[in-house]
Amino acid sequence: MDNESNIEIGKRLFNARKSKDLTRAELGKLLGLHETTVKRYEDGEIKSLSIEKLKEFAEALDVKPTYLIGWDSVENDKNKILTNEESTLLHKYRKLDGKGKHTVNTVLDMEYSRCNNVLLAAHEKEDVNKKSPTYEEDYKHDLDIMMDDNEWK
Template identity: 35%
Template structure:
């Protein structure tokens, strides 16, 4: 399998059009077609690195130095949105910006409103420990909440 074959194979695995890949590379579609058809020989190493990032793989895979299955090379299939987030946003940030983005992503992951297949977590105040709880405690609490005198 040639470099061009691996580029095309990986592009198709990621469900990217030639225009999508061209956009990620900052090239035109004709150039991508030339890469895939092996019309351009001796691709520069800097281009291999850029291609690998755009295709969520490694330069070694594109060169044929690793096995033909990117998943076997510890590369996970990421959604196009995730790849765009990584390639387009994170690399533009300085170290402080990257740290803030990481901190914010951890906050989002901790919020069930933003996590796939998550059961909502109810946040409530802790029970008072300075008073004895009674079986009719809930009725008592509800009565206090409904009593307008308590809120004056």
């Protein structure tokens, strides 16, 4: 591989690692590499990347090997290309705790319903864990939003 290819693969390794919120040390541990070796791969300094090592990186980072070598422009989904804005939103969403994700999901459902003229009752959602310690509070929060006429204007 030429130096430009090594640098491009390194950038993709770096971006995929950051998307997974892994440190170099954590990724290195998954691969049996020292963090400085991971850095050298990310910086494009290692000139020879075996197919086997490429597969290991892809598996650890939950991406396709073809993404890492630049044949695909998408990290995960085979049929969708994320814009930079969508990628940033996804990165932020993954850093939220359960309560934050619930709030985002509730608002997203409401906005989707508003924009697509769909009425989705919060208590009818299929993925609600009724045994969750925050269920009662979340349920009341959803009802408050649904009963607030200002939310539906």
